[in-house]
Structures are given as structure tokens and as C-alpha cells.
Amino acid sequence: xxxxxxxxxxxxxxxxxxxxxxxxxxxxxxxxxxxxxxxxxxxxxxxxxxxxxxxxxxxxxxxxxxxxxxxxxxxxxxxxxxxxxxxxxxxxxxxxxxxxxxxxxxxxxxxxxxxxxxxxxxxxxxxxxxxxxxxxxxxxxxxxxxxxxxxxxxxxxxxxxxxxxxxxxxxxxxxxxxxxxxxxxxxxxxxxxxxxxxxxxxxxxxxxxxxxxxxxxxxxxxxxxxxxxxxxxxxxxxxxxxxxxxxxxxxxxxxxxxxxxxxxxxxxxxxxxxxxxxxxxxxxxxxxxxxxxxxxxxxxxxxxxxxxxxxxxxxxxxxxxxxxxxxxxxxxxxxxxxxxxxxxxxxxxxxxxxxxxxxxxxxxxxxxxxxxxxxxxxxxxxxxxxxxxxxxxxxxxxxxxxxxxxxxxxxxxxxxxxxxxxxxxxxxxxxxxxxxxxxxxxxxxxxxxxxxx
Numbered sequence: 001x002x003x004x005x006x007x008x009x010x011x012x013x014x015x016x017x018x019x020x021x022x023x024x025x026x027x028x029x030x031x032x033x034x035x036x037x038x039x040x041x042x043x044x045x046x047x048x049x050x051x052x053x054x055x056x057x058x059x060x061x062x063x064x065x066x067x068x069x070x071x072x073x074x075x076x077x078x079x080x081x082x083x084x085x086x087x088x089x090x091x092x093x094x095x096x097x098x099x100x101x102x103x104x105x106x107x108x109x110x111x112x113x114x115x116x117x118x119x120x121x122x123x124x125x126x127x128x129x130x131x132x133x134x135x136x137x138x139x140x141x142x143x144x145x146x147x148x149x150x151x152x153x154x155x156x157x158x159x160x161x162x163x164x165x166x167x168x169x170x171x172x173x174x175x176x177x178x179x180x181x182x183x184x185x186x187x188x189x190x191x192x193x194x195x196x197x198x199x200x201x202x203x204x205x206x207x208x209x210x211x212x213x214x215x216x217x218x219x220x221x222x223x224x225x226x227x228x229x230x231x232x233x234x235x236x237x238x239x240x241x242x243x244x245x246x247x248x249x250x251x252x253x254x255x256x257x258x259x260x261x262x263x264x265x266x267x268x269x270x271x272x273x274x275x276x277x278x279x280x281x282x283x284x285x286x287x288x289x290x291x292x293x294x295x296x297x298x299x300x301x302x303x304x305x306x307x308x309x310x311x312x313x314x315x316x317x318x319x320x321x322x323x324x325x326x327x328x329x330x331x332x333x334x335x336x337x338x339x340x341x342x343x344x345x346x347x348x349x350x351x352x353x354x355x356x357x358x359x360x361x362x363x364x365x366x367x368x369x370x371x372x373x374x375x376x377x378x379x380x381x382x383x384x385x386x387x388x389x390x391x392x393x394x395x396x397x398x399x400x401x402x403x404x405x406x407x408x409x410x411x412x413x414x415x416x417x418x419x420x421x422x423x424x425x426x427x428x429x430x431x432x433x434x435x436x437x438x439x440x441x442x443x444x445x446x447x448x449x450x451x452x453x
Contacts, residue, residue, distance in 0.1 A: 005159050005299045006081055006306040010314035011321075018295040018322060020161040022288055024152070027165070027172035034172075035193045036280050036345050038179040047190050048345060049269050050130035052276020057117055058138055059257060061106055063250030065142075065149040068099045070294065071243025073153035074383060075235065077298045080158055081305025085219050091235045092154055092216060096147070098236060103146045110139035121262040124269055130190040137194035144198070144205040151208035155215075156298050163211060171204035245387035249394045256398040260405045260418060267415050274356025275415070277345035281338075282364055285330050289323050289372045293379030300383025309444045316380055316437065323372035334365040360419050367423040374430035377437035384444060389436035397429030 005013055036055075039047040072095035079088040114135045123131055152164040175196055182192030264275050296319045303311045334341070338361040339354060346353050374393065381390040401421045408417030 005302040006308050006311070010299075010311045011318035014296070014299055014315055014318045015322065017159065017161050017299065018292050018319075020165040021156070021291050021295045022326070024161070024165040024168045024291070026284070026288065027168035034176040034179050035197060036276060038176075038183050039190060039193055042180070042183045043189055043193075046127050046269060046273075047130055047193075048276055049124075049272040050127040050190055051134060051193060052272060052279065053118075053121070053123055053127060053261065053265070054131045054134040054138070055276070057114065057121075057135060057254075057258065059254040060251055061110065061139075061142055062145065063254050064102060064106055064247050065099075065146045066250050067243040067245075067247030068095060068102065068146060069149035069153035070246040070297070070382065071095065071239040071241075072150055073157045073294070074242045074297055074301045074385065075238050076154055076157035077301035077383070078305035081302035087232075087235065088219065089216055090229045090232045091239065092212075093229075094231050094235050095150060095239055097231055098239070099146050099150055100143075103142050107139055107142050110135070110142070114139070117258070121258050122265045124265060124272075126269060127272070134190050134194045137191065137198055141198040141201055144201040148201065148205040148208050151205070151212045154212050155208075156295065157301075158215065159298070159302070160215075161295065164208070167204045167208050167211075171200045174203075175200040241385060242382065242387060245391045246382070249391055252395060253398055256402045259402050260421075263405055263409050263418055264415060270350065270352035271356045271415050273346065273350065274342070274353035275360060277342050277353070278338075278357035278360040280345070281334065281341055281361065285326075285365075285368055286371065288326060289368075289375045292319065292323055292326075293375040293382075296376060296379030297383035300380045304384055304444070309441075312380060312384075312444065313441060316376060316441075319376040319379065320373060323376055324369060327368040327372055331365045331368055334361040338362065338365075356415060359416055363419045364422050367426050370423070370430050371426040374426065374433040377430075377433040380437055381433070381440055384440055386436070386440045389440060393429045393433040393436060396432060397425040399425075400428060401425035 005017060007013075035051050036048055039051045072091065075091050075095075076088055079085075079091060114132060118128060118131055118135075155161070155164050178196035178200060179193055182188045182196050186192060188195065265272060296315055299315050300312050303309070303315070338358050342354055342357040342361075346357070374397075378390055378393065381387075401424075404421035404424055405418045408420050409415065411417055
């Protein structure tokens with residue numbers, strides 16, 4: 001069901017819209033968590049290290065899919081808020097055509113370039129073959145990743161956050177079952193983990209695209225003569241204004257994570273496995289905040305399209321309440337129960353890996369309150385198409401984390417120094433994001449009569 005986010009009490013509307021998004025990302029993370037859990041429990045520590053090592057490279061591909069998602073979603077949100085339904089449909093088909101071309105190029109790059117990337121990040125010999133196998137299978141599933149992201153972006157732009165939740169709930173739980181079937185029953189090893197993800201993502205992608213197509217058929221232009229073209233260069237330009245910075249942001253974050261992974265790899269397979277398990281738990285939280293930030297982008301974009309600027313400030317306040325409500329249980333859980341959560345991925349005897357994972361969670365989890373505030377402010381900046389400010393805060397965080405990871409790991413001669421880099425980057429970038437949000441809101445208030453589309 002499509003929902004107009006420009007009417008109703010902002011806090012209530014935002015909670016109703018974002019809670020299904022949060023549920024969706026929990027199930028989305030189950031894909032990677034299930035892969036690591038099954039690999040660590042049923043194959044071994046090296047398999048867990050291989051899946052975690054490959055995951056950092058897959059994030060580069062996901063960055064491009066996410067950028068297409070955000071570019072399409074923000075522009076469609078603005079058009080939906082402005083009730084320009086013919087242009088809305090053209091924006092969707094334009095985004096799909098562009099995404100198909102980009103996906104084909106990335107598949108070619110993945111087929112040819114994964115080996116050099118694995119060598120570049122100093123992948124240990126004992127996990128190299130499994131890492132390469134996982135990536136080979138993953139690359140062939142990229143069309144599913146791209147078009148599923150486009151479909152969920154469109155649903156969110158139309159104010160519907162429940163339909164993607166239903167798709168993910170079914171496909172993610174199915175992925176766990178298929179993971180176990182392929183690995184434990186069929187003895188397929190790391191290949192079984194990759195194929196399970198491939199199949200379940202494929203099914204959810206096809207169903208989501210069909211649902212979007214059906215939904216768009218029900219949206220009719222207010223003016224009968226307003227026809228939807230298949231492709232429009234001006235709309236592509238507007239989509240790219242959002243998509244390219246989002247792609248660059250996610251790509252550079254992924255590249256930064258790969259550089260950090262290369263430092264971690266130098267400390268051996270046990271540290272790699274502990275980090276792989278802990279970073280899955282950390283990513284569950286960060287991705288949850290990011291997804292709520294995406295919902296805030298849709299809310300901001302719809303209200304900006306409708307010229308209702310005052311609701312954006314209320315959105316920021318409500319967003320902070322929402323993410324901080326999530327921070328409290330996650331922080332307590334990871335600080336006091338982190339070891340037990342890590343044991344879901346690791347065998348009981350992996351003490352070095354367990355200690356690595358615990359240290360990571362102890363250092364990072366108290367700073368979830370900081371990074372979540374940054375991501376709320378970023379969501380509004382992206383919804384307002386203020387991508388220069390958005391990128392500046394993100395790149396500052398990334399550069400600080402990468403540089404400090406190299407420096408502090410050398411100073412401490414341990415992985416502990418790497419984990420300390422996160423809080424510093426998050427804190428400085430949060431201050432910058434909130435400063436940019438304040439400036440952007442002031443500018444929008446002064447020009448409240450100007451439409452963005």
C-alpha cells in the first residue's frame with residue numbers, strides 16, 4: 001500500500017514507516033549472518049575466515065546496488081510527493097535500464113578482478129581458495145542484488161515499507177534452512193553457503209520486481225495526457241546526482257574496510273575469524289541505523305517535494321529518539337553477552353578468535369549513540385539532495401578510520417589498535433554531519449517556496 005508521508009504527525013508517521021524497514025534489515029543481515037554461522041559451525045574456522053574475507057569485497061558490489069537504490073528512491077519520493085506520476089514511472093524505468101548496464105560491467109569486473117583483490121588484501125593461503133570460490137558464485141548473482149535493491153527503493157519511495165519486509169522475512173529464513181541443507185546434508189562446503197544465498201536472493205528479487213510492476217500499473221497520472229516515457233536523460237541526471245555520491249560513499253567505505261581487512265589479515269586466521277564474527281554483529285546494528293536513515297531520506301524527500309519544510313526538523317528529532325532507543329539494548333547485549341553471541345559463529349575452543357571478537361564489540365558498542373546520530377543527519381542531507389555535505393562527513397570518517405587503523409595497529413603491535421580507530425572517526429564525522437544538517441535546514445527554510453523537481 002502506497003503511503004503519503006507528507007500528512008499526519010511526523011513522529012508517528014516516521015515510526016510506522018521505519019519500523020518495518022528495521023525489521024527488513026534484520027532479515028537482510030540474516031543472509032550474511034547465516035553464511036558465517038553455518039561456515040563457522042559446520043565447516044570450520046578457516047571457512048568462517050574465508051566468508052568474512054570475501055564479504056568485504058562483496059560490499060563493493062553492494063555499494064553500487066545501494067547507490068542505484070538511493071538514486072531511484074529519493075527522486076521517486078520527490079516526484080511522488082509532488083504528485084508527478086508520469087515522471088515517476090519514467091524515473092523507475094530509467095533507473096532500471098541504467099542499473100542493468102552497470103550490473104553487467106560489474107559482473108565482468110568481478111569475473112576478471114577478484115583474484116587480484118584477494119591477493120591485494122593479503123588473503124592467507126589457507127583461506128584463499130574458499131574465498132575465491134565464494135566470490136565466483138556471488139558475482140553471478142549480482143543481477144538479483146541490483147534489481148532487488150531497485151524494487152525495495154521504489155517501495156520505500158511510495159511510502160510502503162511493509163512489502164519489502166514480507167519478502168525478506170521469507171527469503172532470509174529460507175536461506176538459513178538451505179544453508180544448512182547444502183552444507184551439512186549435501187557436504188558442499190563454502191560453495192553450499194554461496195549457492196544458498198544465490199538461490200534465495202534470486203527468488204526474492206523476482207517476486208519483488210513483479211510486485212513493483214503490479215503496483216506501478218495502479219498509479220495513474222493526474223493529467224490523462226501525461227505519458228510515461230521509457231527513458232529520460234534529465235531524470236537520469238537527477239538520479240545520478242544522488243546515486244553517484246551514494247555509490248562513491250559506499251565504495252570508499254568498502255575500500256576502506258578492505259584496507260583495514262588487509263591489516264587484520266596480517267594477524268592470522270584466528271584474528272580474522274574473530275573479526276569476521278564480531279563485524280557481522282556490528283554490521284547488523286550499523287546497517288539498521290543506515291536503513292532508518294534511508295527511511296528518513298524518503299520522508300524528507302516526499303515532504304521537500306510537497307514543500308513542507310517544517311516537518312523535516314520534526315523528522316530529525318523523531319529519528320534521534322528512534323535510533324537511540326535501538327542503541328540501548330544493542331549496547332547492553334554486546335557488552336555483557338558478546339561472548340555468547342560470538343559462540344554462535346565460533347567453536348568453543350577458539351579462544352583467540354573469541355577474545356578478538358569480544359574486544360571489538362566492547363570498544364565499538366558504546367559509540368553506537370554517536371554514529372546513529374550521524375546517520376540520522378545524513379538521511380536528511382541525502383533526502384534534500386545535499387550530497388556534497390553528505391559525502392564530506394562520510395569521507396572524513398573513513399579516512400580517519402583507515403589511517404588510524406594502520407597507525408594504531410603498528411603502535412600497539414596488535415589488532416586492538418585497529419578497533420580503537422572506529423570511535424574516533426565516528427565522533428568527528430557525527431559533529432560534522434549535524435553541523436551540515438543545521439546549515440541545510442536553514443537554507444531550505446529560507447527557500448521553502450522553491451520546488452526541487
